[in-house]
Amino acid sequence: MSLLQKYPAEVKQILSKYPADHKQSAVMPLLYLAQRENGYITGSAMQDIAETLDMTQTEVAAVVGFYTLYLDKKEGKYRMQVCTDLPCALRGADKFLQDLCGNLGIKVGETTSDGLVTIEAVMCLAACDKAPMFQIQSRDGLEYHEDMTVDKTMELVAALAKSGREVA
Amino acid sequence: MDKQVTLTIDGKLISVPEGTFVADAARMADIDIPVFCHHPKLEPVGMCRMCLVEIGRPIRDRATGQFVLENGQPKIQFLPKLETACTNRVEDGMVVHTQSESAKAGQKSTIEFLLTSHPLDCPVCDKGGECPLQNLTMAHGAGKSRFLYDEKLHLEKRKPLGELIYLDQERCIQCGRCVRFQDEIAGDPVIGFDERGRSMQIMTSSEPGFDSVFSGNTTDICPVGALTTADFRFGARPWELEEFPSICSQCPVGCNITINTRREAAADGSMVIKRIMPRQNETVNEIWICDKGRFAYHYTESKGRLTRPAIRKDGKLSRASWDSAIKLAAENFAEAGKNFVVLASGRLANEDLFNLKSLADHLKGDAVLYSEIGGGELTSAIGISPDTNLGEVGPGTTLVVIASDLYQEAPIWYLRLKQAVRRGATLIVANPRQTRLDDHASYVIRYAYGDEVKTVHSLDKKNKIGEAFTRSENVIIFYGSEGLGVEGSAALASACAKLLNEYGFAGKPNNGLVGVWQRANDQGAWEMGYRVEADLPRFLRGKVVYLVGVDPAGDDPRLAKALENAKFLAVQDILESATSELADVILPAQAHTEREGTFTSGERRVQRYYPALPVLGETRPDFAITAQIARQAGFIQEGTSVSAAFDILSETIPSYAELSYSKLAEVQPQWPVVGRGDLYYGGTTYENKHGLGAHLTTTASRGENVHILRVHRESAPRPQENELLAVPVTRLYDRGTTVLPAKVLKNRIGKATISMHPDIAERLNVKNGGLVKISFDGHSGEALVQIDKTIPAGVVTVPRSMGLAIHEPVPAKVK
Amino acid sequence: MAFVVLRHRDILDIKKLEVYRQNGGFEAFQNAVKNLKPDGVTQVVKDSGLRGRGGAGFPTGMKWSFIDSKNWPHYVVANADESEPGTFKDREIMESNPFQFLEGVALACYAVGANSAYIYLRGEFWQLAGFLDEKINELNDAGLLGAKLFNTNYSLNIYTHLGAGAYICGEETALLESLEGKRGQPRVRPPFPPAVGLYNKPTIVNNVETLTNVPLIIQNGAAWYKSLGTPDSAGVKVFSLSGRVRKPGNYELPFGATFRQLIYEHGGGVLDGRPVKAIMPAGASSSLILVDEKALDTPMDYASVRTLGSDLGSASIIVIDDTVSIDWVIQKTIHFFKHESCGKCTPCREGTYWMMNIAERAHNGRKDPADVELLHAVARQMQGMCLCALGEFATMSVVTGIDRFPSDFKNPVNLQEKIV
Numbered sequence A: 001m002s003l004l005q006k007y008p009a010e011v012k013q014i015l016s017k018y019p020a021d022h023k024q025s026a027v028m029p030l031l032y033l034a035q036r037e038n039g040y041i042t043g044s045a046m047q048d049i050a051e052t053l054d055m056t057q058t059e060v061a062a063v064v065g066f067y068t069l070y071l072d073k074k075e076g077k078y079r080m081q082v083c084t085d086l087p088c089a090l091r092g093a094d095k096f097l098q099d100l101c102g103n104l105g106i107k108v109g110e111t112t113s114d115g116l117v118t119i120e121a122v123m124c125l126a127a128c129d130k131a132p133m134f135q136i137q138s139r140d141g142l143e144y145h146e147d148m149t150v151d152k153t154m155e156l157v158a159a160l161a162k163s164g165r166e167v168a
Numbered sequence B: 001m002d003k004q005v006t007l008t009i010d011g012k013l014i015s016v017p018e019g020t021f022v023a024d025a026a027r028m029a030d031i032d033i034p035v036f037c038h039h040p041k042l043e044p045v046g047m048c049r050m051c052l053v054e055i056g057r058p059i060r061d062r063a064t065g066q067f068v069l070e071n072g073q074p075k076i077q078f079l080p081k082l083e084t085a086c087t088n089r090v091e092d093g094m095v096v097h098t099q100s101e102s103a104k105a106g107q108k109s110t111i112e113f114l115l116t117s118h119p120l121d122c123p124v125c126d127k128g129g130e131c132p133l134q135n136l137t138m139a140h141g142a143g144k145s146r147f148l149y150d151e152k153l154h155l156e157k158r159k160p161l162g163e164l165i166y167l168d169q170e171r172c173i174q175c176g177r178c179v180r181f182q183d184e185i186a187g188d189p190v191i192g193f194d195e196r197g198r199s200m201q202i203m204t205s206s207e208p209g210f211d212s213v214f215s216g217n218t219t220d221i222c223p224v225g226a227l228t229t230a231d232f233r234f235g236a237r238p239w240e241l242e243e244f245p246s247i248c249s250q251c252p253v254g255c256n257i258t259i260n261t262r263r264e265a266a267a268d269g270s271m272v273i274k275r276i277m278p279r280q281n282e283t284v285n286e287i288w289i290c291d292k293g294r295f296a297y298h299y300t301e302s303k304g305r306l307t308r309p310a311i312r313k314d315g316k317l318s319r320a321s322w323d324s325a326i327k328l329a330a331e332n333f334a335e336a337g338k339n340f341v342v343l344a345s346g347r348l349a350n351e352d353l354f355n356l357k358s359l360a361d362h363l364k365g366d367a368v369l370y371s372e373i374g375g376g377e378l379t380s381a382i383g384i385s386p387d388t389n390l391g392e393v394g395p396g397t398t399l400v401v402i403a404s405d406l407y408q409e410a411p412i413w414y415l416r417l418k419q420a421v422r423r424g425a426t427l428i429v430a431n432p433r434q435t436r437l438d439d440h441a442s443y444v445i446r447y448a449y450g451d452e453v454k455t456v457h458s459l460d461k462k463n464k465i466g467e468a469f470t471r472s473e474n475v476i477i478f479y480g481s482e483g484l485g486v487e488g489s490a491a492l493a494s495a496c497a498k499l500l501n502e503y504g505f506a507g508k509p510n511n512g513l514v515g516v517w518q519r520a521n522d523q524g525a526w527e528m529g530y531r532v533e534a535d536l537p538r539f540l541r542g543k544v545v546y547l548v549g550v551d552p553a554g555d556d557p558r559l560a561k562a563l564e565n566a567k568f569l570a571v572q573d574i575l576e577s578a579t580s581e582l583a584d585v586i587l588p589a590q591a592h593t594e595r596e597g598t599f600t601s602g603e604r605r606v607q608r609y610y611p612a613l614p615v616l617g618e619t620r621p622d623f624a625i626t627a628q629i630a631r632q633a634g635f636i637q638e639g640t641s642v643s644a645a646f647d648i649l650s651e652t653i654p655s656y657a658e659l660s661y662s663k664l665a666e667v668q669p670q671w672p673v674v675g676r677g678d679l680y681y682g683g684t685t686y687e688n689k690h691g692l693g694a695h696l697t698t699t700a701s702r703g704e705n706v707h708i709l710r711v712h713r714e715s716a717p718r719p720q721e722n723e724l725l726a727v728p729v730t731r732l733y734d735r736g737t738t739v740l741p742a743k744v745l746k747n748r749i750g751k752a753t754i755s756m757h758p759d760i761a762e763r764l765n766v767k768n769g770g771l772v773k774i775s776f777d778g779h780s781g782e783a784l785v786q787i788d789k790t791i792p793a794g795v796v797t798v799p800r801s802m803g804l805a806i807h808e809p810v811p812a813k814v815k
Numbered sequence C: 001m002a003f004v005v006l007r008h009r010d011i012l013d014i015k016k017l018e019v020y021r022q023n024g025g026f027e028a029f030q031n032a033v034k035n036l037k038p039d040g041v042t043q044v045v046k047d048s049g050l051r052g053r054g055g056a057g058f059p060t061g062m063k064w065s066f067i068d069s070k071n072w073p074h075y076v077v078a079n080a081d082e083s084e085p086g087t088f089k090d091r092e093i094m095e096s097n098p099f100q101f102l103e104g105v106a107l108a109c110y111a112v113g114a115n116s117a118y119i120y121l122r123g124e125f126w127q128l129a130g131f132l133d134e135k136i137n138e139l140n141d142a143g144l145l146g147a148k149l150f151n152t153n154y155s156l157n158i159y160t161h162l163g164a165g166a167y168i169c170g171e172e173t174a175l176l177e178s179l180e181g182k183r184g185q186p187r188v189r190p191p192f193p194p195a196v197g198l199y200n201k202p203t204i205v206n207n208v209e210t211l212t213n214v215p216l217i218i219q220n221g222a223a224w225y226k227s228l229g230t231p232d233s234a235g236v237k238v239f240s241l242s243g244r245v246r247k248p249g250n251y252e253l254p255f256g257a258t259f260r261q262l263i264y265e266h267g268g269g270v271l272d273g274r275p276v277k278a279i280m281p282a283g284a285s286s287s288l289i290l291v292d293e294k295a296l297d298t299p300m301d302y303a304s305v306r307t308l309g310s311d312l313g314s315a316s317i318i319v320i321d322d323t324v325s326i327d328w329v330i331q332k333t334i335h336f337f338k339h340e341s342c343g344k345c346t347p348c349r350e351g352t353y354w355m356m357n358i359a360e361r362a363h364n365g366r367k368d369p370a371d372v373e374l375l376h377a378v379a380r381q382m383q384g385m386c387l388c389a390l391g392e393f394a395t396m397s398v399v400t401g402i403d404r405f406p407s408d409f410k411n412p413v414n415l416q417e418k419i420v
């Protein structure tokens, strides 16, 4: 079933934000909608979106390729994205990431063996005063976790494993 | 004339049209500003930063708007930074330095940056020898790189974007020319950039990959060897190639091409075609060609070429001398009298068609054009007139396309019409199903198959479309044969012609009727008075037939049967075929790549082509063979000099009056400047040094009386309860004899296919890609099903020359 | 002094519409729509001396007056992409004082004749976008947005639009491309957005903080605003303080407050009491300020910071102490810019990649003087060559880092005690 058929109200609401002759503007919100479906954006979702917006699939794929928050392949259920940019690093983010990886037994960019968490290092998230911090990207969106310690993070991971909730 | 702007570049005072970019202005003045991303046919993006120059602008007094003077000269202000010549438009009094220390440093540093990622594998690169990056590195680069070689990125070197075009990711310099060409010019945005920053790479997600009939052009304008064609890659080095000007023979557009040849060990040391390249003609194809023209040339090298004459003896074809073959043909033709028929195709040159027609006239026989489109005589009466240029029409001109899918039938016309709309022309597209041109149309008319004439009659109604039509200064109508046979298209042509005539859209530039023919020189045949025959099978029975450049037996079993029942068959052609199997005499002809001649394009432009390959075996040019037959039959024709044959033609046929080979060979300066020295500017397109051709006059433009017959047609057959209406459509990549031998196009050509609406498919219980049996008119065959929601219900579209012989709409049973 | 932008610090519940309205909220907008000409609003903003808070400091009223009145419709776009490392002020404003920001957007729209506005938020502000959507709905319900406002013919809709992780989309023309559903790559300028912007229509792009100043300016008048700050830099600024300080965070101060006041009075001084070695006043794009007593006493306004060989930019003050090696700092910034380069223009795409190779080699191994020299040369070579400012930004810390902290690029780096 296409996105359009599955979420007619959302799609309509998204399209209503933009002038009718500039439907292409809706490509980013529709990609988020598609990502929510599977945790990543499938080829057929891109095809759907392309058709809905009178674009080619290549044009949609080019947008997906440009932005880092879109995924075109499956990864861990929770993508834990630790900011290690300069301001956070000045407050120990690199070490935090290293210790966290040690605790989880994986390297940056890898996913825990149960497929629960993927750890990534990312650029500034506009929370420089609350380092160390990370965001968790999952099927249902994005959540900030600020002023973190490794212990607090491990507790969070355990809770995520138990809850099975989509939003952390 | 456009308003001119005067500026100084490197001390040289020049005047160029207002709106020109500095980079182009310099080019016009023969000053070399290096560019990569800039292409004069594309919108400027200023991304490669190669064209950095110093630009100074005169300071104007705010109150008076006058230049502020300093020592009697306007005071010039330069920005602290270099600027891109490709994005800044000229201004009066502007001063540009392209050779100052800082400009040169800027250019040098861009080259250095570009080379940090480039593999510098020129010795094995197809573009080596015609590569802008190579040339500009020589001209503007530093001798040595400060970049560490082992830090270079290693990327995929042979990534197919589809089966026609390969990408070498290491060589790509991210100039975006290819992406922008596909988007802006071709209107097929099927390649794009993936990722960003240094990871940015060209990609495609289309199915099939790089799904555009214009894809080959990107290899011409790619300024490095990143994009190459599957056909030419690793095929030869550019400097080994010989170049011969020619005209594409694949469709009625008449694109100017260059044939590159080389001696090849694999072909026993003989000359072979290595590639087909566009040749600039801004009034015809600009600097582009479609992929069919680029890749479908292989038929001339086919193993199945006819190389020597043969005569049927005791039921078998056996080798014969030219003299005996000609004698046999001539005797039979002369004897036949009224029963003599020339059946010729638009693949032949004007000179060939002329000799054939006069032979038929002399013997009181008939000259028939092998075509499924009627009404062509009207295009010589009120076809488009001299000084028409589709490359310039804009506001004030309405273009109408009816019953044709130009993207499939004449891709370069599609492209030209699309650009005309961008310049402000009005486009009306009328077709029973959606076509690619719809996206660019000002108005789309959807009618039912069979309602073509009715649709034309409604074009001057009192509504928006009617206004766009009747209030226009100029109108050009392109009519085709979508869903129509000979009679239907003749009726359509007549309706169009009447309407054009009524509103005075005839006899002046940028007005008139254009037929979207099946072959390159169908227009020539119409000008010479050929006619088409609606019921060929019946017509041919019992006749003495001179078949030239046609294969009716291969196209249609019913025609094969008719030919079997003909009295005598002389087959003159370049390839063995089902028809040549039936011949009583075989007359082997030269391919158009092996000889000289002229074609008349659908736009009624006569253009010369030149021999590119040596003569094969005992083959002779068609006009010469015909002349020899004529002589045997006691009638003198020019059979030696093709230009002399053309002179006789031009004296006989009014629309060709005053034309000559030397006139057709005239050239004029064209913009953009292309050619070997300007590779990086226009791409590897060839400069036109051998003639832009000339336009024919029309009955109307000569001020003579135009008489348009009203053509009545029986209404389309009605399908029964359990039948569907099968209608013919035209596809670019068909299974025609000149296309099929191109192996690179194999996947695009595909198998016999019919298309239908999903509802019909559901009713018939067939899936996309499933095999069905279709039968109509006592004829049946298998075809793959393509489900397509743009096809009207109750109809299946059947492509011509795709294995199913369909000539007109017929009721069909599909199982 | 009362807060101007971070007013939630005075009025805790200002994120509630009734509280915002009790404190004069939307009076300025209502008054403008009912009683002022659009040009009149622009004039007040012009007179107030408000300059753009997105980094370039361009006079806001002047920008509004450039809107092309021969081409319609017009758009206003609020730049909430906030991605410069060290910047986190717009997020706090939108989270805590959303209505003042939205009223600012509305006033800008009225002033330039726009009937639709988009708020372009970085994709990571996903929750915030949802929150703003709620606030916008409340305004629609309250009749403060929508059709025929206050019984006039003026209508206005505001929409949020989420980016998806690309710093370059903070650059206004890349932002517009992104908003049009394309890859966020900058356009050639000129033409500038007030002439040719969103959907090729005249468009005003302003930073969130810039817009949030507007309601109080209209309410209290230009003279009031001008009386805050310095002659060159009117009003107040939200300084995002980060790095090696005890109390990082946002501080709203009038322009002209000194670095010392910010770091020591508000930020609680440097961690472990160490001395300040360098300041990056504009996030990762900064030229590094070599800090001495004089530098610390420099007023933070556009003109004064320039005297230190740097720029105030978006006032994201990253504090670096003497435990940090500058070669590590620039390796971090280069990494950022290499990751964020959009790839459109050659010098930025290739230059950031090349610089990163050299910087990593130098940071991880021996600091070969030839490499340091080359790094400097590559950065210099990028300057003045790029399509947009990102490429320039990428070179700032590199050139000034090597020029101003040469010993940090020698072997071995001599630090008191290295923490990172």
Ligand SMILES: Cc1cc2nc3c(=O)[nH]c(=O)nc-3n(C[C@H](O)[C@H](O)[C@H](O)COP(=O)(O)O)c2cc1C
Pocket (backbone or CB within 6 Å): C051, C052, C053, C054, C055, C056, C057, C058, C060, C079, C080, C081, C082, C083, C084, C167, C168, C169, C170, C171, C172, C173, C205, C206, C207, C208, C210, C211, C388, C389, C390
């Ligand atoms: C690479 C780059 C990133 C930018 N990022 C932002 C940003 O995140 N937020 C912002 O408001 N302006 C940013 N800008 C500045 C904008 O281009 C633009 O000048 C600003 O939004 C105008 O608003 P203002 O006049 O209110 O400052 C950035 C500029 C560049 C070159």
Ligand code: SF4
Pocket (backbone or CB within 6 Å): B171, B172, B173, B174, B175, B176, B177, B178, B179, B202, B221, B222, B223, B224, B226, B227
């Ligand atoms: S493939 Fe060629 S034309 Fe396309 S971006 Fe790369 S260098 Fe430019």
Ligand code: FES
Pocket (backbone or CB within 6 Å): B034, B035, B036, B037, B038, B045, B046, B047, B048, B049, B050, B051, B052, B084, B085, B086, B087
């Ligand atoms: S930037 Fe001018 S040619 Fe590329």
